[in-house]
Amino acid sequence: MSMAGGREVGYALIGPGYIGEEHLRRLRALPGVRIAAVVGRGGVEAALADAAVDVVLIATPHTTHAELAMRALAAGKHVLLEKPVSHRLSEARAITETWRQARAAYPNLGYGVMFQERMQPIWRTLRGLLAERVLGRLIRVTWIDTAWYRTMAYYGTGAWRATWAGEGGGALINQAVHRLDLYGWLFGRPTRVRAIGALSKHHAIETEDEATLLFEHADGMIGHFITSTAEFPGTQRLEIVGEHGRLVWEDGRLVRERTSTSVLRFIHENTERFGVPTSVREDVTLEAPLTDPHAALLAEFTAAVRGEGAVPVAGEDGEASVELVNAAILAMHRDAAVALPLEAAEYDAWLAARIATEGGVS
Incomplete structure (x- = not known):
């Protein structure tokens, strides 16, 4: 229409x-x-x-x-x-x-x-660099997403907050979902999810206020994702390691360290006992961050409605971050890896049982 x-x-x-x-x-x-x-x-x-x-x-x-x-x-x-x-x-x-x-x-x-964060130039720049395979085969991604400090005054603003029936989760579904969306957009869907977390560890809430996730990908890449609403000052840091070096984003700065050769190939070709490749460190030029990415997304969506371009963040893309959150919560409570694609009914059954006993902490 x-x-x-x-x-x-x-x-x-x-x-x-x-x-x-x-x-x-x-x-x-x-x-x-x-x-x-x-x-x-x-x-x-x-x-x-x-x-x-x-x-x-x-x-x-x-x-x-x-x-x-x-x-x-x-x-x-x-x-x-x-x-x-x-x-x-x-x-x-x-x-x-x-x-x-x-x-x-x-x-x-x-x-x-x-998901207005996708409008920010940093993420579009990173997505472009990854599409160009500047790091070659990816080995590891570590994302620390803990700049979400919240007190009980915040959780007290609504009885639905951080409850299984009212919100369906805590830090993962409310705060970290922004970065989990970006994780899937940048690196694709993992094949397995593991998670460690705690309910009501630092706050008097029913759901998780911190979580550490481990993602396994089909190509062998490992992803780590750490989030919390109890750390201050928090950290926003993304480290992407590949066979040709790494990219590190922190404090609004993107740094690239490029190696002279593939570190994976060097493992087998080097003849010196403690030999390492050489590397060069450089800043990646970034556009200034948007002051209001929400407004940018609204403008692009409105243009798409007029037939002037594509929807900036397609609704079906929203499934990916929900799948990661649901899988992580299941993995956390089962203390076992959860395979993706996730069987949605599996999570629904777990959540219904949890809601039936809401108010308890395990």
């Missing part, structure tokens, strides 16, 4: 809370955009029936996303979902399937997710 004739794009916001109000501010600043409706759950039906509504922007708690998104798509409305698309992989897949079916009647129907 593409826009023609240059008329204004009408947005309906579902969920006028803090995040929703921020999106309204951004939308009002976008040329060619009109706010057609701002509703809570009680006004959804009227908004979906309104011909002036082209796009439905959903900013409700993510446990409500699936029902709202599927209703909007079935009604022929473009949908932009706040992250994560859901707390359960089964629901994420159901939204995508609804979108695919709706396209039979509305071929240009757009479905996107608000």
